[in-house]
Amino acid sequence: MGGLAFFQRDMIYHPGTERIDPADAGVPEMVQVPIRTHDGFMVTGWYAPPRDRFQPTLVLFHGNAGTVANRAHKARAYMNAGFGVLLAGYRGYGGNPGSPSEEGLYADARAAMGWLISRGVPEGQIVVYGESLGTGVAVQIGTEHPNLVAVVLEAAYTRLPELAPAYVLPGFAEMVMLDRYDNRAKVGQVKAPLLIMHGQQDGVVPVSMGRELKERARMGVEAHFIAAAGHNDLYDHGAAAITVAFIRKQLEP
Template identity: 45%
Template structure:
């Protein structure tokens, strides 16, 4: 029977080696289609190209803010391309905010292959672009969506910003993978960990966390854990009927716009506060009297 045991070990070992070598193909789901803002109902957005520290040219979509309004930088989730975030961009733009839909390598016609160091380099280059436009510091709100929450948290520890919005955030990608694949040693194998939990205590900006209570991709418990570890001021909104991909249908846009608008108020005005309400959206942000 020793030969059977050895065979099982060899097969299992070979499978894990293959999984380790190909894990990024299993972790990221980019669309390589080349897209432009006008085709997605964003004619007032321009394609802006930045060059990262490692020499990769990355396209993002940008619309400047109205006078005195903040600029929201959206780091999108795992699948698709920038066009699939056009609904969020339009809502933010209609509120008068500037919007930068940050592109990633390997997505939407951008060169390269996505990985954690690369996405961080892409984010830094696009934030540097805003600095060149005279937009930085308190005039910038970082908005991370799912995978992009790991990017947003990291940037919020490296840059001084006016606010941070995290939609369906996780503690780390290893925790998400372990929740879905408890039979695999993902904590040993995973390269791109996006460990937000180890960084969240270093952010120095007001934080909004929005949780989909029926999220089948990022367990809501991970979002709650990350929120508890964050410093004040922080606010959480739970959307009871929402899943990972339909949060816009359950009030996400209104919550985010209210939060960003509150941050943009002149110093000395009311700060946001979260209250419980008896309605399907769960909690809401309102100004303190």
């Protein structure tokens, strides 16, 4: 148990360290953008502007493993729809300096939002998207930016300690975990339209967690619990089309 407590962040975060060029990942339209955080780290994300100024920009906060390059296929779906995309970089991932933590990822996310807004993209034209671990980041940003087009959660959990492995003694994770990403407490504070997508066969984050967040969210949340999908294959079961349709619905006059 002591080892689990000491190495807990090594168990949570599994960053890919290779820095890949967007063109090599199939998204040559995207450029690498270094963004400085308030605590002095330079984290690199990938960015492509929208097709025209009337289209929104989607900021994607990815899950606990790999790098932004592993989300290129998601970026492609939204660029094809005419949206801008910023794949937000994290400290410790993709060759970025530093080590990931809850507060560190929040700082990276705030820097990404600030970078985008400083370049003339208003909050009211931004969609915040969280994937797995990144749903905790997206929910936090959603509580800080009330005028977003939408917040989208893919495979969202209630609280990180509740995903501790079964062999961990009951209550131990709750007692020692430093990073909690408490979506249960925060999701009701998200004022933007909210989309929840979750695979009913998810073996990593139980679908019951997605259902609970739906119940705790503000009125008007839209949820899709996809019968055949697991944790990592929602895009094989129409997640991109669901997201594009939801975003376009929010933009209707």
